[in-house]
Every structure is written in C-alpha cells, then in structure tokens.
Amino acid sequence: MPKSTIFSAAAALLTLFACLPSCTSEAAPRELRFSVLPDFHKTETDKNAATLAERLTQKLGMPVKYLRANDYTGAVNNLISNKIDFVWLGGKTTVDAIDAGKGHVRVLATRDVDLAFKTYFIANADVIAAGRIGPLTDLADLKSKARDLTFTFGDKNSTSGHLMPRHFLTQAGIDPDQAFKVAGYRESGSHGATLEAVVSGEVDVGALNYGHWEKADAATKSKAPVIHTTPPYVDYAWVGHDRIGKELLGRITATFLELDPDNADDRAILDAWGVKERFLAAENSQWDSIRQVRDSLPKGFLK
Amino acid sequence: MPKRPTDLRRLLLVLLGLATLSALALPWNLSVFTSADAFLAAWSRLGNYLAAFGAPDLSGEMVGNVLSLMLETLAVAVLGTALGLLLAYPLALLAARCIVLGEEQRSGAGGALRRVVLEVCRFVLDALRGVPDFLWAIVLVPLTGINATTGVLALALSVAGIYGKVLSEQWDNIDPQRYQALRSTGASRLTVFLYGIQPLAARAMQSFVLMRFECAVRNASVIGVVGGGGLGTALWDHYTDSRWDGVVTILFGLLLLTTLTDLGANFARRQLRVDPNHPHQAAGGSRQAVARRRGVLGVAVVAMIVGAIVVLWSQLSNAATELRRVEWQFLADFTTGLAIPDLGLDTLWSVVRHATVPLAIGVIATIAATLLASALAYPGSVAFQLDAFRFTGERLGPAARTLRWLTLLGTKGIALVMRGVPEVAWVVVLGVFFQIGVTPCVAAVALHSTGVLQRVFTETLDNVPYTALEKVSHARRPGIFLYGALPRALPDWRTYAFFQFEVNVRAGIALGIVGAGGLGHMFDFNLDWREYSTASSFLWAMVLLTVGIDRLSRWLQLRRLRC
Incomplete structure (x- = not known):
C-alpha cells in the first residue's frame, strides 16, 4: 500500500475518533x-x-x-x-x-x-471516660492530647469531613498529619463509616457532617459524643x-x-x-x- | 542458592538489615499491644465483627445475587486474562531479543531502530505492569463507568504487562542451539519463532498463563471496590453500609470462587503434565491421550471466553455507550494531565519518601511470608505426608496414616484460605483488630502471600524425584527433608520469594488507598484533589519502582517463574 493511502486512512480514523465523543453531545437531550x-x-x-x-x-x-x-x-x-x-x-x-x-x-x-453547615468532632465514649479527651470549647486544646489519639477524617474530598475540619484544625495551630498518633480517612466516603469507627473504638476521634450524627439513634450518640462544633460554612x-x-x-x-x-x-x-x-x-x-x-x-x- | 556457610550468613545479615530498615521506615500503630486493656478491647471488637460470620445472610435473593456475581467475577477474570494475553503477545514479540535482534550482529540505522523498538516495548510492558490493576481501574472509571468492563480492561492492562514481560523472557531463555537446525535452513526469524522457539517454551508458557489466571480471579473479585464490577462492588457496598451479614455471604462466595479456581487450575495442570514417572500422573500417559486431554482443555478455554462475553455482553455495550458520551476535551485533559509528571523538588522528595512505604511493606511481608510458608511446606507436602513410605520404607498403622492425612489437609486448607482471601479483604478484617494504618496492611500482605508461597513451595518439594530422596539413607522424614529435599528446593524457593517481593510491593501500593499510605494513597489523593501532574509523578514512581526491582532481579540472575 502506498504511504499516502496509509496516512489518509490514519487521518480519517483519527478524525472519526476525535469526533465520536463530542458529536453526540450537541443535540438537545x-x-x-x-x-x-x-x-x-x-x-x-x-x-x-x-x-x-x-x-x-x-x-x-x-x-x-x-x-x-x-x-x-x-x-x-x-x-x-x-x-x-x-x-x-x-x-x-x-x-x-x-x-x-x-x-x-x-x-x-x-x-x-x-x-450554615457544621462539622462535629466526636470521640469514643471509653476514650472520654479514660480522661484522654473531653469536650473542647477551643479546638487548640486538642493539641496537647492529640499525640495519644487516633483520628479519622471522612472522605478526602468531603467538605464537612475533611476540608473544613482540616481548615479549623490548621487555624487552631494543629497539623493533623503530625499531631495525631494516626490520622486517616474513611475510604468508603460515608460519614456513617466515621461514626461507626468512633463508636466501635477503631479510632478514638473523628470529624463528620453534623446532620449525619444528629440522625443517629440515642444509643449510638452516647457511644460517640460530640466534643467540638465548628463555626458555620x-x-x-x-x-x-x-x-x-x-x-x-x-x-x-x-x-x-x-x-x-x-x-x-x-x-x-x-x-x-x-x-x-x-x-x-x-x-x-x-x-x-x-x-x-x-x-x-x-x-x-x-x- | 548459597553454596558456602559464609554466603548463607551474608544473606541472612542482608535480610535482617533490610527488615530492620523497613520496620523503622513504617509508621506502625501497635497500640493494641501496649496495654492489656487495649488488647482485650481489640479482641472484643474483632469478636463482635466475627460474630456476624456465624450469621450470614442466606436469603434466596442474597444467595442468588452472590452466585450471579461469582459468575460475573469469573467472566471478568477470563476476559481480562484473554485480552491481556492478546495485547501482550505482539508486545512480547517486539520485546524479545531473539526475535527482534536475533543472533547476528546488526549495525547501522536498522540495528539501532531495532534496539529502540526493543527498549520501547520493554518499557511499555514495565509501565503496564508497574501500575497495579486496582489503580488502572481508578484511571479508567471516569471513561468507561462503573461496570464489569472497567474491571476487564484494568485487569487486561496489568496482566498484559506481566505476560508480555514473562513470555519474552521465556523465549529469550531458550538456548539458541536448540533451534539452530531451523535457523541454518535459512528460515526467517518469524518462522524460527513459530516452529522453533515457541514450541520449546510452550510448557512454561501454559503453566504461567494458568498461574496468572488464578491471580486474575482473585484480583477480579476485589476490583469492584474501585468500580470494576463483580463481587468487589457488592462487597464494598455492604461493607460501607455496615451490612455485615451480607459482607459475610459475599466473603464466603469469594472464598468459594477462588478455591474452585485453585482446584480447577490444579486439575488443568495435571491434565497438561507429561511426566510418565510421576506417581500421580493422570491415567493414560500415552502421547495420544495427552494430546486428547490438551484438545479438550483448549475447547474448554474457548468455551469459557465465549461464555464470558455472553455473561458480560450488556455491560460491554453499556461501557461503549458511556465511552461515546465522554467529551473529547475531558479525555484530553485527563490523559495528558496524568501523563506529564510534576518534577518539582518537593514533589520528587515526596515521591521518594512515599516509595519507601510499599517497599518496606514488600520487604517485611515477604520475609514473614517466606518463613511461614517454609514452615507450612513440609506438613503440606504430599511427598512427606502421604508418599513418605516410598522413600523411607516405613510402614504406618491406620492411626498414623489418618494423622498424616489430617496434617496434610489441615495445612493445605489453611494455606487455601490465606491465599483465597485477597489482600484488600484481609485488610477489612484485620483493620478491625489493629485499627487503621499500616499494621493491618502489612499483616494482610504477609498472610495472603504466605498462602501463595506455601503452594509453590510445596509444589517444588513434591516435584523432587523420589529416587533422589531414597539416596538419603538411614534418615527419617525430617532428615530426608533437610538433607534431601530442601537443598534441591531452595533455589526455586528463593526465586519464588523474590518475585513475591515484586508482587507484594505492588500490593503495598494498591493497599495505599485503603490505609497503608505511601505511593497508592498519594496517587489517589492527588487524583481526588485534581492535582493531575502530582498524581502523575506518583504514577511514574510506581513504574520506576517496578523497573528497579526488575533490573535488580536480573542482576541477581534470578529466573522469573511466576507472577
């Protein structure tokens, strides 16, 4: 086959491929x-x-x-x-x-x-009972206690589970990646996973969507009480x-x-x-x- | 294998040093062991969790669902492996020295071009292999959507890298003198390949293809976690929704599928074996009988591929529709973004730091798994449990025979479960006990690879001819094991262990996205935060890590035997 034929065939194929995805999107859905x-x-x-x-x-x-x-x-x-x-x-x-x-x-x-959305910081009830953490009016008070605590954000892309709690921790002078014994994320993305991990004691402290915590039953809430509420956003x-x-x-x-x-x-x-x-x-x-x-x-x- | 005691001592020292360095490099969370209370609390967490294992969801709907997902998973693995092989074959041809360059010295532009083709193809294979299928799926999901097709493509890409690499090496490993006769007739290199090289490598190829298929089934069963369909999607959905009874049913289904595959592959291997002296040779060792068995197996393979296409047909056409919708601009931004790495100093330093995590996981898990698998090889060996009378001359009573049967089946059972549960699923269970972090991930990789290594270690042991064992006179079983079988098995064990290391490093990368941290985590994180160029740096690091380990293994002159 002459070279020019190959080239024009390739060019035609390329055009077709380039066109396929975009051509279909123009018409009204x-x-x-x-x-x-x-x-x-x-x-x-x-x-x-x-x-x-x-x-x-x-x-x-x-x-x-x-x-x-x-x-x-x-x-x-x-x-x-x-x-x-x-x-x-x-x-x-x-x-x-x-x-x-x-x-x-x-x-x-x-x-x-x-x-006016909020993030709750919650802690495992046994960890609170052991005196390792308690209610925080000022998030900066967490700094001295964080060394002995495991912590979890929600999804890495979550606003109430990661962006804002990280923002408020940073403002309080706490670098979560350094301050906590372990700071992780919930790969499932669900705020329920954060709540469950704190309730079961898999992690000591967590940050989550306040609405999700409020929806939980009383028994669950008592096993993972709120220790801090962030300003609204x-x-x-x-x-x-x-x-x-x-x-x-x-x-x-x-x-x-x-x-x-x-x-x-x-x-x-x-x-x-x-x-x-x-x-x-x-x-x-x-x-x-x-x-x-x-x-x-x-x-x-x-x- | 180490020939003198000093070599052995040096090897042990090096391993001990590596293990120590790795242990220091990882951010362990061992709080579970720091106090009795914490230890008990961990057990009660695990207890609560395991209690669910006694109460799986056995409703008709759930069981039916799991069965159809098992079929889908198998179809994903079959099609992924087949496509991978199809993609690997031409790349392997162009990555094999004996085919691209041949024996004669080539000079000038033609020779240089051939060398470039060779190196480019080898690098493409390294890149395909270096990125774990789990991460390929993450990259593909925005294009093909959440469905089994994404799983098929992700598996195919990673499997192609592995097949291409190994096939080209197997071809290059054939001694050229064995096909000298064909070359001297003036046959073209392709003819030499088709009638000389390929038939000589066929046995090793079949065995490796089969081995990788087993791995593909295990990987297909969890690839759904990141959008690849099959059991994994259901497992992840039930896990994140805390529907434990469903998680248990799916885990049982997963274990059943991997176990059946394991046994099926063993059966296929027996059918392919042509060692007339082997005591467990399938009936009818004549050439015709073997050829017939191979024919049946070939038909079965074709039937499986056709079946897989039928099972996945609607999902394949769905994915095609999804792909057609995708805007060209998005595709371009996404792919170029991921191809071009950020080479800033802080990014590079971060890449280096995070590369230590999968490396350290690989070192520790592989050393632990090698030790455990060595310990489990003897009790799991047919030769040393059931067939020992053939070379010791011992006579056993029924009680002793029963005990040996139990030892054998118990050990094989434990190893089967260890490798049948994929690393990600182990992390799910172990994470409850150890809490999040690197600890459950190391344990998960160690446990899974113990199961994998136990199998090949035992196979090597059982493949030592009994005539060789008879020569260790006046010894009982442990003595024969130590002085007869072990020295013959050790070189293979070392090779297997080293390649498990490469696999485990990749597992360490993939587990990064479920809590191990390191390369996989950072790649996923940057992808999530739409920092494509930084994500690309981590992606390239995975490839370079694989290339590095690969060159190290070549330098150590280890022959690649398995995945």
Whole structure:
C-alpha cells in the first residue's frame, strides 16, 4: 500500500475518533441524567435517588435517570465528562466542578441548612471516660492530647469531613498529619463509616457532617459524643452543566424550588435530602469562601 | 542458592538489615499491644465483627445475587486474562531479543531502530505492569463507568504487562542451539519463532498463563471496590453500609470462587503434565491421550471466553455507550494531565519518601511470608505426608496414616484460605483488630502471600524425584527433608520469594488507598484533589519502582517463574 493511502486512512480514523465523543453531545437531550455524592448509606442513597428521578420525570415531562457515582471525584467527573447533566455535590466538590467546568457549570439550588453547615468532632465514649479527651470549647486544646489519639477524617474530598475540619484544625495551630498518633480517612466516603469507627473504638476521634450524627439513634450518640462544633460554612448544592441549555437548567432549578413541604410526595423527597423547609436558589459566588479555604489550605498532605 | 556457610550468613545479615530498615521506615500503630486493656478491647471488637460470620445472610435473593456475581467475577477474570494475553503477545514479540535482534550482529540505522523498538516495548510492558490493576481501574472509571468492563480492561492492562514481560523472557531463555537446525535452513526469524522457539517454551508458557489466571480471579473479585464490577462492588457496598451479614455471604462466595479456581487450575495442570514417572500422573500417559486431554482443555478455554462475553455482553455495550458520551476535551485533559509528571523538588522528595512505604511493606511481608510458608511446606507436602513410605520404607498403622492425612489437609486448607482471601479483604478484617494504618496492611500482605508461597513451595518439594530422596539413607522424614529435599528446593524457593517481593510491593501500593499510605494513597489523593501532574509523578514512581526491582532481579540472575 502506498504511504499516502496509509496516512489518509490514519487521518480519517483519527478524525472519526476525535469526533465520536463530542458529536453526540450537541443535540438537545432526550433524557436527563444525574448523580448523587455517595457520602451516605449507599442502599438508601440509591433508593432516594430513584424516588427523586421518578418525581423529576413527572414534573419535567422527560425521562430523568439516576447514574450511580463510585466516589466524590466520580460524581464531579461524571458531570464534566458528560456522563450526567446535573449532580448533587458537597461544598468542595461544587467548587471543583465549577472550576473544572471552565465557565459551563453552575449551582442550581441548595438546601436551607447548607448556608450554615457544621462539622462535629466526636470521640469514643471509653476514650472520654479514660480522661484522654473531653469536650473542647477551643479546638487548640486538642493539641496537647492529640499525640495519644487516633483520628479519622471522612472522605478526602468531603467538605464537612475533611476540608473544613482540616481548615479549623490548621487555624487552631494543629497539623493533623503530625499531631495525631494516626490520622486517616474513611475510604468508603460515608460519614456513617466515621461514626461507626468512633463508636466501635477503631479510632478514638473523628470529624463528620453534623446532620449525619444528629440522625443517629440515642444509643449510638452516647457511644460517640460530640466534643467540638465548628463555626458555620456553606456546603451541599445541586450543580448543572450548561451543555443541556440554560433554559433546561432553569427548569430543573425551578422544579427543585417548587418541591412543596406541604405536599406528602415532595415532603418525602425533602426529608430524604435533609432539607428543613425548601430548596433555595443559589449563585456560584456563594461558594467562593469554600474555594478560598480549599486554595489557601497548606497542601502538605498532598506531598 | 548459597553454596558456602559464609554466603548463607551474608544473606541472612542482608535480610535482617533490610527488615530492620523497613520496620523503622513504617509508621506502625501497635497500640493494641501496649496495654492489656487495649488488647482485650481489640479482641472484643474483632469478636463482635466475627460474630456476624456465624450469621450470614442466606436469603434466596442474597444467595442468588452472590452466585450471579461469582459468575460475573469469573467472566471478568477470563476476559481480562484473554485480552491481556492478546495485547501482550505482539508486545512480547517486539520485546524479545531473539526475535527482534536475533543472533547476528546488526549495525547501522536498522540495528539501532531495532534496539529502540526493543527498549520501547520493554518499557511499555514495565509501565503496564508497574501500575497495579486496582489503580488502572481508578484511571479508567471516569471513561468507561462503573461496570464489569472497567474491571476487564484494568485487569487486561496489568496482566498484559506481566505476560508480555514473562513470555519474552521465556523465549529469550531458550538456548539458541536448540533451534539452530531451523535457523541454518535459512528460515526467517518469524518462522524460527513459530516452529522453533515457541514450541520449546510452550510448557512454561501454559503453566504461567494458568498461574496468572488464578491471580486474575482473585484480583477480579476485589476490583469492584474501585468500580470494576463483580463481587468487589457488592462487597464494598455492604461493607460501607455496615451490612455485615451480607459482607459475610459475599466473603464466603469469594472464598468459594477462588478455591474452585485453585482446584480447577490444579486439575488443568495435571491434565497438561507429561511426566510418565510421576506417581500421580493422570491415567493414560500415552502421547495420544495427552494430546486428547490438551484438545479438550483448549475447547474448554474457548468455551469459557465465549461464555464470558455472553455473561458480560450488556455491560460491554453499556461501557461503549458511556465511552461515546465522554467529551473529547475531558479525555484530553485527563490523559495528558496524568501523563506529564510534576518534577518539582518537593514533589520528587515526596515521591521518594512515599516509595519507601510499599517497599518496606514488600520487604517485611515477604520475609514473614517466606518463613511461614517454609514452615507450612513440609506438613503440606504430599511427598512427606502421604508418599513418605516410598522413600523411607516405613510402614504406618491406620492411626498414623489418618494423622498424616489430617496434617496434610489441615495445612493445605489453611494455606487455601490465606491465599483465597485477597489482600484488600484481609485488610477489612484485620483493620478491625489493629485499627487503621499500616499494621493491618502489612499483616494482610504477609498472610495472603504466605498462602501463595506455601503452594509453590510445596509444589517444588513434591516435584523432587523420589529416587533422589531414597539416596538419603538411614534418615527419617525430617532428615530426608533437610538433607534431601530442601537443598534441591531452595533455589526455586528463593526465586519464588523474590518475585513475591515484586508482587507484594505492588500490593503495598494498591493497599495505599485503603490505609497503608505511601505511593497508592498519594496517587489517589492527588487524583481526588485534581492535582493531575502530582498524581502523575506518583504514577511514574510506581513504574520506576517496578523497573528497579526488575533490573535488580536480573542482576541477581534470578529466573522469573511466576507472577
């Protein structure tokens, strides 16, 4: 075969390959897909997402499908790579998605509770009884006791389980990677795993999403009492990509805002999502403070 | 093998030094052993956990689910191995000196080009092998999605690296004089390969392909933890949701699958064996009978591959749809980001520091496993338990015979469980006892590789011809073991142990993402924080680590026998 034929064949193949992924994404979508940050009991998350998908299908008049995300990063990548059209993310992942989206990603809605979200530091009850740690009004008091304690964050990409507790520890002059006997992460990503690890004594102290602790039963709470509550910050949000068109994004937002606490079906969804009253409209700029924390944090843990 | 006592002493000193250095390099968490209370608390944690093992979820739905996931896992392993071999073959051809360069001295541009091709292919194989399948899956998931296809591709990539490397070495290890006759007819190098080299290496190749398939089944059963489908996904879901009864059912399913594979591979090996003098030779040792058995085996392999494609068909087409959706820009950013490392000094220093963790895990776990497996080789050996009368001339009563059967089956059973439970699953159990950190990971790698080594150590022992053992006169079993079998087995044991070291370093990297820290953890962490260039530095470090160990083994002139 002459060389020129080979080259033109190769060029044609390359063009085809380059075109394949992007060509399909231009047309207006016939269905919508979304993911949910897997920061919670997975079976429950899948169930809640399925209920939501059904409700959104009704309200938007087009099929809405749920695509599971394997982890926090997966939820962001799904949105950026065009596997999904909108996604439920945490504070840090929201900022990650906005940045990775290069101007095409925007916040659609947030919960009332997210505008003043908190992290709880919790400790194993036996460790408290042994006097190795107690309630901390000032997080800096942890410094002298940390040497003998094992500690766990939540997922590495979690806002309430990693970013913010690390931020507040840093502000209190504590480098968690050095101060604790062991400082680790919950690879499962679930705040439930943090709670369980502290309850069972697998780790002495943990940091988690306050809402998750509040939802636990009294017996569990008594085995892992709260020793410190952080100041408030912004957290979770619904985030969408404008490749499906601004109009459709607007309709998705409106649908979330319309979920009515007095309607039983809507209430079930709001409860499942931990919304107190209603979803609220929100702007990208409201998460700027999280970006600032993310970017200004000493990055020793990445090196 | 060490020939003189001084060599042995030097070897022991080196190992002791390495073990000490490694122990100092790791951030141990041994608080469990610091006080009686902590020790008891650890046992009660483990007790609570193990109590669930008495109450697996045996509902029809769960059992049915586990059975179908076992099938899916097997399909992932079959297809991953097959694809890996397919990818490895051309690369191995171009990485084999005897094929690319041949015997004649080549000079000029043609020769230089051939050398470049050779080195590039070898490096590609090193890179494929250096990144554990677990991490390949993490890299692939954003493209192909959470499904069995990702598992198949991740396994295929890592298996291709291993196969390609070993096949090319096996071909290069064939003495050129053995195919001299063919060369002298003026046959092309490809003809020489097809009719000379490949047939001579076929036996070793088959054995190695089979061995890696077993490893692939074990890895396929946990690759779902990072999105690769099969039992692993279900295991991880149940584990993170704390549904212990389900975790137990899945672990049993996993153990059953790896055990069946283990036994199945043993059966296949017996079918392939052509040693007419072996006391346990399958019936009908004639050439025709062997050829027939091989034919049946070949049909079975093809049937398994077709079956795997059928089982995974919907997931394969799903992944194709997922891949078509992926935006070109994302793909480009992602792949170039991961290909180009950050070479800043602080990153490089961090890479070096974190590379010590998997290395140290590899050293300690391999030394521990080698000692344990050596101790378990004798009680697990057919030759020394059941067949000992053939070379000692002893006569045993029924009680003594029963005791030997029990010793043999007990030891084999323990080793089977040790290797049947993948490292990640061991970490899940041991982490409850030791708490998070590096300790359960070292223990997990040590336990798993003890099971793996026990098997090959015992095989070597059982392959020593009984005629050689008869010559150790006036000795009882332990004496014959020490002076007859061990000296013959030791060189192979050393080789196996060294290659287990390479495998264990890779396990140490992969376990980084479940608490061991080090390279795997830092790669995953940087990927999560979207610092692609730093992640890339850690990725390249894994490859370089594998290349380093590989060159060390060449320098030590060890022949590669297994994974």
